[in-house]
Amino acid sequence: xxxxxxxxxxxTLTAYTLVTANGRGVGPVLQALxxxxxxxxxxxxxxVPLKTYIGRVEGLEDFSLGNExxxxxxxxxxxxxxxxxxxxxxxxxxxxxxxxxxHRVAVVMGTSTSGILETEHAYQARDLAGSLPAWYTSxxxxxxxxxxxxxxxxxxxxxxxxxxxxxxxxxxxxxVFATADRLLRAGLCDAAIVGGVDSLCLTTLYGFSALQLLSxxxxxxxxxxxxxxxxxxxxxxALLESSQCVSRRGAVALLGYGESSDGYHMSHPHPEGAxxxxxxxxxxxxxxxxxxxxxxxxxxxxxxxxxxxxxxxAVSGIFGLATPCSSTKGWTGHTLGAAGITEALxxxxxxxxxxxxxxxxxxxxxxxxxxxxxxxxxxxxxxxxLSNIFGFGGNNCSLILGTLR
Amino acid sequence: xxxxxQGIGLLAAGLEGWRAGRAVLACTEPFAPVAVPDPEAxxxxxxxxxxxxxCVRWALHVAQEAIAQSGxxxxxxxxxxxxxxxxxxxxxxxxxxxxxPERMISPTLFHQSVHxxxxxxxxxxxxxxxxxxxxxxxxxxxxxxxxxxxxxxxVEQRPMLLVAYDLAVPAPLSEARPIATGFAVALVxxxxxxxxxxxxxxxxxxxxxxxxTGLVDSALExxxxxxxxxxxxxxxxxxxxxxxxxxxxxxLESQQLVLDLDPCRN
Numbered sequence: 001x002x003x004x005x006x007x008x009x010x011x012t013l014t015a016y017t018l019v020t021a022n023g024r025g026v027g028p029v030l031q032a033l034x035x036x037x038x039x040x041x042x043x044x045x046x047x048v049p050l051k052t053y054i055g056r057v058e059g060l061e062d063f064s065l066g067n068e069x070x071x072x073x074x075x076x077x078x079x080x081x082x083x084x085x086x087x088x089x090x091x092x093x094x095x096x097x098x099x100x101x102x103h104r105v106a107v108v109m110g111t112s113t114s115g116i117l118e119t120e121h122a123y124q125a126r127d128l129a130g131s132l133p134a135w136y137t138s139x140x141x142x143x144x145x146x147x148x149x150x151x152x153x154x155x156x157x158x159x160x161x162x163x164x165x166x167x168x169x170x171x172x173x174x175x176v177f178a179t180a181d182r183l184l185r186a187g188l189c190d191a192a193i194v195g196g197v198d199s200l201c202l203t204t205l206y207g208f209s210a211l212q213l214l215s216x217x218x219x220x221x222x223x224x225x226x227x228x229x230x231x232x233x234x235x236x237x238a239l240l241e242s243s244q245c246v247s248r249r250g251a252v253a254l255l256g257y258g259e260s261s262d263g264y265h266m267s268h269p270h271p272e273g274a275x276x277x278x279x280x281x282x283x284x285x286x287x288x289x290x291x292x293x294x295x296x297x298x299x300x301x302x303x304x305x306x307x308x309x310x311x312x313x314a315v316s317g318i319f320g321l322a323t324p325c326s327s328t329k330g331w332t333g334h335t336l337g338a339a340g341i342t343e344a345l346x347x348x349x350x351x352x353x354x355x356x357x358x359x360x361x362x363x364x365x366x367x368x369x370x371x372x373x374x375x376x377x378x379x380x381x382x383x384x385x386l387s388n389i390f391g392f393g394g395n396n397c398s399l400i401l402g403t404l405r
Numbered sequence: 406x407x408x409x410x411q412g413i414g415l416l417a418a419g420l421e422g423w424r425a426g427r428a429v430l431a432c433t434e435p436f437a438p439v440a441v442p443d444p445e446a447x448x449x450x451x452x453x454x455x456x457x458x459x460c461v462r463w464a465l466h467v468a469q470e471a472i473a474q475s476g477x478x479x480x481x482x483x484x485x486x487x488x489x490x491x492x493x494x495x496x497x498x499x500x501x502x503x504x505x506p507e508r509m510i511s512p513t514l515f516h517q518s519v520h521x522x523x524x525x526x527x528x529x530x531x532x533x534x535x536x537x538x539x540x541x542x543x544x545x546x547x548x549x550x551x552x553x554x555x556x557x558x559x560v561e562q563r564p565m566l567l568v569a570y571d572l573a574v575p576a577p578l579s580e581a582r583p584i585a586t587g588f589a590v591a592l593v594x595x596x597x598x599x600x601x602x603x604x605x606x607x608x609x610x611x612x613x614x615x616x617x618t619g620l621v622d623s624a625l626e627x628x629x630x631x632x633x634x635x636x637x638x639x640x641x642x643x644x645x646x647x648x649x650x651x652x653x654x655x656x657l658e659s660q661q662l663v664l665d666l667d668p669c670r671n
Contacts, residue, residue, distance in 0.1 A: 140581035146541035160659035167520030207515030259536035393525025
């Protein structure tokens with residue numbers, strides 16, 4: 001833990017919602033986890049001929065936000081809208097707004113590519129002079145600009161507190177928890193909507209393809225034959241309040257977080273996992289916990305050769321060989337800027353329902369990995385979970401979630 | 406919430422470096438904008454420097470100036486990088502390539518397209534393993550970055566480096582987001598006991614009948630309005646002129662950061 005950091009007052013997740021390729025809302029996602037049903041399918045996104053699997057959310061192509069929100073219309077905000085509609089989330093936010101006032105509820109969102117798909121389409125639609133179409137230029141602010149998601153969520157929920165969009169590649173929507181905690185602790189808000197949305201686009205599909213990091217089959221985290229990641233898309237949101245202000249018993253809460261950098265390379269992790277180790281230790285320190293207090297580690301587990309090996313080094317170095325670990329990317333794909341919130345909320349489902357997901361698609365665990373990697377689902381009570389997210393630029397974040405007594 | 410300002414880095418046409426910029430902002434030198442030469446960004450190894458984007462070089466250049474002034478070891482200082490659009494030049498190249506039938510994009514260009522590219526290059530160049538955040542709040546990205554940085558300093562009781570930058574947007578993307586000239590600024594903020602340049606008290610206020618602070622000089626005011634990172638100019642001007650001053654920065658339509666500046670006693 002940084003020298004002067006205070007132990008965290010747990011932050012309750014009063015309400016939460018999640019949409020992935022596995023379904024709309026936490027119910028269908030939980031069911032898919034239990035039934036070990038992957039959301040990954042052969043790539044059918046637009047006209048993309050890449051031989052890869054994707055976790056596409058159904059129905060976004062034919063979707064209307066309605067007149068009032070029309071200027072925000074893009075795939076990313078459609079997905080955000082879909083997320084906001086599930087699990088009674090809007091009602092819970094309306095109640096919080098009533099309780100605290102619209103100025104006292106912050107919005108902290110994460111995304112890596114925002115509505116870039118609109119810009120990709122606009123470039124394809126340039127006129128003979130090379131100019132972009134007017135339907136695009138007048139709406140850039142509401143679609144592709146990095147803040148668009150924050151603007152949209154704030155508009156949908158009628159909130160007037162501080163707002164920002166964090167964009168640190170894959171760690172974006174894990175770091176939102178840390179920023180929200182600081183805003184709450186500084187007394188700048190009484191509640192915060194945290195979350196993240198990332199949607200499929202050409203930039204990431206062709207970008208990861210150019211890096212030769214896309215698997216030709218559904219991704220197989222921790223498998224000895226793993227050959228890369230599968231891209232997915234997701235939207236997830238949570239309402240955070242201080243556990244001193246809302247009833248605690250049985251509630252799921254954020255207990256700690258750790259943020260770090262590798263300081264090593266833009267797209268390769270530090271070979272010894274130095275940044276990952278720092279993030280995990282920082283999260284444990286802030287939660288006032290020891291490694292043995294953690295019942296399960298939700299790995300970043302992208303299924304690239306390098307990520308899984310380096311993460312294993314960091315995790316087994318801290319937790320030893322007994323703590324169960326798994327990656328859930330075989331269900332959702334790597335949802336990039338939404339991976340943090342997706343896996344935080346999957347962890348919440350594990351805590352609430354007392355089960356651990358095994359690593360879907362992992363047939364033979366890579367014998368060079370030392371951690372206790374779960375292949376099959378397990379049913380057991382779980383009290384505390386650590387979730388890892390590591391991203392481009394060597395940007396790392398670990399979260400600890402747990403059930404309050 | 407109170408912090409001390411320990412170092413400032415600045416780069417824009419007519420405002421090359423804090424020393425020159427301070428003289429202009431304190432009105433002891435005229436504002437004479439001429440095109441800024443490619444920043445040195447001396448921290449970057451030559452091969453990385455060649456491959457890096459303009460954003461990276463501008464951001465690292467001002468970050469280095471501010472951190473040098475603070476006398477802190479950059480490996481010990483967490484960072485926040487604030488930019489409205491981030492790597493707009495890289496995104497222009499990527500989207501052009503993706504509009505061609507082959508869509509053969511460069512892997513290097515792809516990993517340089519993320520919003521945290523400058524943040525990543527800074528941590529690599531300094532081998533800093535501290536927390537690093539990259540964020541956006543459209544035109545109010547500087548204010549949002551400042552809020553994140555001050556909150557961090559006050560809650561964690563340790564220094565932080567804030568870097569805000571936006572560069573001129575290339576055509577045709579400029580039709581969607583016109584930004585005519587580049588601007589980069591860096592502030593090293595620390596708990597108030599370490600104050601060296603100025604002390605600053607922050608309050609978050611509901612939007613007010615008082616307008617956000619602007620600049621009297623019309624040429625500088627034009628820069629402020631053109632570039633989101635240049636929304637820092639009223640704060641920089643207050644530091645440059647010294648004395649006790651109040652600066653209001655807009656944070657979305659609904660709120661304002663109210664900053665009360667005090668000269669340091671030491």
